Amino acid sequence: MRAPVSGSLPRFWRITIIRVATIAAVWLVYEAAARSNLFFEGVVPSSLLVIKAVFATLADPSFYPHLGQTAVEVVMGFLIGTATGLATGVAFGMSSVLSRALNPWVYYLAPAPKIIFLPILMLLFGVGMGSKIAIAAISAFFPVAVSTYAGMMQVKGIYLRVAAAFNASRWQTITKVYIPSLVGPVTTSLRLALGVAFIGTLLAEIKLSNLGLGHLIIQHYNFLRIPEMYAALLITFVLAIMANAFMGWLAEQFEYERGN
Amino acid sequence: MNRSTAALRQPLWQRWWPLAASAALIVFVGATLQLMIEGGLVSPFVISPPLEVVRSIPQLFLEENLTGLFLLTLGVTFAATAIAAIIGIPSGWFLFRYREFGNAYESWLGALFSAPIILLYPLFLVIMGRGLPAVMAMSILVGVIPIVLNTYNGLRGVPKVLPNVARSFGMPEPQIFWKVLLPAALPLIFTGVRLALIYTMINVVAMEFLISLGGLGFLVGDLYDRYELPEMYAAVLFVILASILFFSGINRLERWLTHQ
Numbered sequence: 164m165r166a167p168v169s170g171s172l173p174r175f176w177r178i179t180i181i182r183v184a185t186i187a188a189v190w191l192v193y194e195a196a197a198r199s200n201l202f203f204e205g206v207v208p209s210s211l212l213v214i215k216a217v218f219a220t221l222a223d224p225s226f227y228p229h230l231g232q233t234a235v236e237v238v239m240g241f242l243i244g245t246a247t248g249l250a251t252g253v254a255f256g257m258s259s260v261l262s263r264a265l266n267p268w269v270y271y272l273a274p275a276p277k278i279i280f281l282p283i284l285m286l287l288f289g290v291g292m293g294s295k296i297a298i299a300a301i302s303a304f305f306p307v308a309v310s311t312y313a314g315m316m317q318v319k320g321i322y323l324r325v326a327a328a329f330n331a332s333r334w335q336t337i338t339k340v341y342i343p344s345l346v347g348p349v350t351t352s353l354r355l356a357l358g359v360a361f362i363g364t365l366l367a368e369i370k371l372s373n374l375g376l377g378h379l380i381i382q383h384y385n386f387l388r389i390p391e392m393y394a395a396l397l398i399t400f401v402l403a404i405m406a407n408a409f410m411g412w413l414a415e416q417f418e419y420e421r422g423n
Numbered sequence: 424m425n426r427s428t429a430a431l432r433q434p435l436w437q438r439w440w441p442l443a444a445s446a447a448l449i450v451f452v453g454a455t456l457q458l459m460i461e462g463g464l465v466s467p468f469v470i471s472p473p474l475e476v477v478r479s480i481p482q483l484f485l486e487e488n489l490t491g492l493f494l495l496t497l498g499v500t501f502a503a504t505a506i507a508a509i510i511g512i513p514s515g516w517f518l519f520r521y522r523e524f525g526n527a528y529e530s531w532l533g534a535l536f537s538a539p540i541i542l543l544y545p546l547f548l549v550i551m552g553r554g555l556p557a558v559m560a561m562s563i564l565v566g567v568i569p570i571v572l573n574t575y576n577g578l579r580g581v582p583k584v585l586p587n588v589a590r591s592f593g594m595p596e597p598q599i600f601w602k603v604l605l606p607a608a609l610p611l612i613f614t615g616v617r618l619a620l621i622y623t624m625i626n627v628v629a630m631e632f633l634i635s636l637g638g639l640g641f642l643v644g645d646l647y648d649r650y651e652l653p654e655m656y657a658a659v660l661f662v663i664l665a666s667i668l669f670f671s672g673i674n675r676l677e678r679w680l681t682h683q
Contacts, residue, residue: 282647
């Protein structure tokens with residue numbers, strides 16, 4: 164432990180003061196910007212207006228079909244993407260021929276901007292829910308495939324030799340050796356996968372859709388309902404952070420179970 | 424070192440067969456699609472015949488100014504990352520130098536790093552207008568976070584013994600920073616800049632696509648809107664190829680810089 168360097172206040176309080184002061188300063192600057200005439204009128208609405216719009220949005224029954232649509236798209240895409248990602252990672256891990264021939268594709272496509280596939284996906288699956296699920300699935304696939312394969316590569320050779328010595332079948336080797344050692348890297352990648360599936364879905368909805376949170380945001384933007392747009396963005400952002408925190412919590416539970 | 428010598432000892436065919444397999448895969452997928460379209464199994468209005476896609480490539484360069492648009496996207500990406508580094512590296516140092524601020528902001532930066540910042544783009548559009556400044560501002564914001572985090576963590580990770588030795592030889596503090604701390608933290612700072620380049624590039628292409636403005640992302644969206652399918656498929660493939668070259672290029676650059 165480090166001894167406090169300076170000042171008479173304990174460390175915790177100094178950090179808390181900095182945090183509270185930062186939030187207050189950001190809020191004051193925002194309000195000052197809202198009240199100044201630096202921006203076009205109404206473009207930076209007062210925080211009171213935004214908070215009012217948040218409550219109005221949440222109280223409006225027509226908000227929930229948008230939320231439901233986005234939720235279905237994200238979850239479906241996430242499930243499809245993670246399932247195929249897992250299968251791909253496991254297959255690469257089991258077969259060096261497969262991984263040497265195909266892994267460079269996965270590795271180099273992983274950081275490419277997936278949204279660029281949207282026009283193709285709209286041609287293939289239509290402009291409705293299908294293309295959003297597809298873009299979410301493609302987004303979620305890559306982090307899971309890369310981490311699963313990396314996890315497979317880290318499985319200790321001695322475990323495999325023990326399994327072979329006990330005449331374990333291929334299936335038993337997968338379920339008893341590979342899967343337990345994959346839990347760590349895979350749960351971490353699931354968190355990332357949900358995040359990118361969410362972003363992919365929202366961006367696709369913003370580009371072209373008739374239902375969903377992204378559609379709601381861009382409709383507010385098109386009709387210059389600025390406080391409502393800020394409110395919808397705020398709600399979307401909070402949902403994304405909550406989903407991320409939930410996946411983090413889930414990963415911790417697995418870590419905890421493994422630790423015991 | 425080890426890997427390259429090992430690669431040299433391998434017979435030639437072992438190093439080149441994955442590349443040959445990839446080439447064969449491309450030809451196989453292309454030929455299959457071509458046959459399926461010609462056989463009437465797939466509509467040419469959903470997937471363009473690969474031969475037509477290949478034939479439309481010269482047109483992309485001659486009529487759609489592909490080179491110029493590519494350089495525009497690349498230029499915006501590098502400019503935004505450079506500005507992010509100019510802001511981010513001193514900020515990371517500040518968080519390291521004034522520990523309370525580092526402690527106060529570290530978890531916030533971590534949360535921002537995984538937050539879907541790109542979803543805030545309508546906000547940037549209403550405040551800054553639908554143009555290059557909004558794209559730049561968003562990209563800088565996306566790029567600055569990994570640079571700040573990695574500079575901060577890089578400086579914190581320098582073993583205490585290094586500056587202590589310099590201090591015991593009477594080296595003045597500014598010189599300790601420039602000659603000891605900064606060089607020791609450099610590999611992690613480079614990693615931050617590399618992440619920033621990747622995120623910025625994804626962000627720039629996505630923004631261009633969504634707001635129909637600027638470089639490669641704009642081109643793909645525009646070709647889709649004009650329903651010029653072979654060109655659009657060729658443009659999507661070009662974006663993928665460009666991002667693959669981009670990522671492997673910066674990977675190599677990082678390896679080269681950190682091995683100096």
